[in-house]
Amino acid sequence: MRKRSFLIAILLVLPMCTNFRAQSEISATPRLIELTADKDSRYRQGRKIAPAVEVTAGEPLILRITATRAKQVARDGSIHGLALLDKDENAVPGWRFYLHPGVQDLAVTAPAQPGRYIVVCTVICSDSHEGMGFTLLVKSSSISKETK
Ligand SMILES: [Cu+2]
Numbered sequence: 387m388r389k390r391s392f393l394i395a396i397l398l399v400l401p402m403c404t405n406f407r408a409q410s411e412i413s414a415t416p417r418l419i420e421l422t423a424d425k426d427s428r429y430r431q432g433r434k435i436a437p438a439v440e441v442t443a444g445e446p447l448i449l450r451i452t453a454t455r456a457k458q459v460a461r462d463g464s465i466h467g468l469a470l471l472d473k474d475e476n477a478v479p480g481w482r483f484y485l486h487p488g489v490q491d492l493a494v495t496a497p498a499q500p501g502r503y504i505v506v507c508t509v510i511c512s513d514s515h516e517g518m519g520f521t522l523l524v525k526s527s528s529i530s531k532e533t534k
Contacts, residue, residue: 416446467508
């Protein structure tokens, strides 16, 4: 009951409080994760091939991917692809991209369901294409969502 009246008080105060919105936007700034999609048909984080990237469930992310073409290029000019698959190999919505030479920022949201996901390349970029990917380890959020 006390929690409920507190919530009502917040809802009443919120429209008058102009700073509140600005602050909550800052805390929701996506985390930047830098990767390369390389000419040898491998994803790298720094020097690490096929890294395991740890994220928090529901976390907003920017994947900054520097892509270099391998042997083969798709008809539309994309040189690598990126798709996230869950443990049953189903594609995760919002996680399908085609990569072009150079740097690109992909805005994504980490899956809400914790677990081990894999990212695969979706462009046949060379004979080694099948081995191109990395792991996304989604950890459950430790922060209580009660205030949201
Ligand atoms: Cu590729």
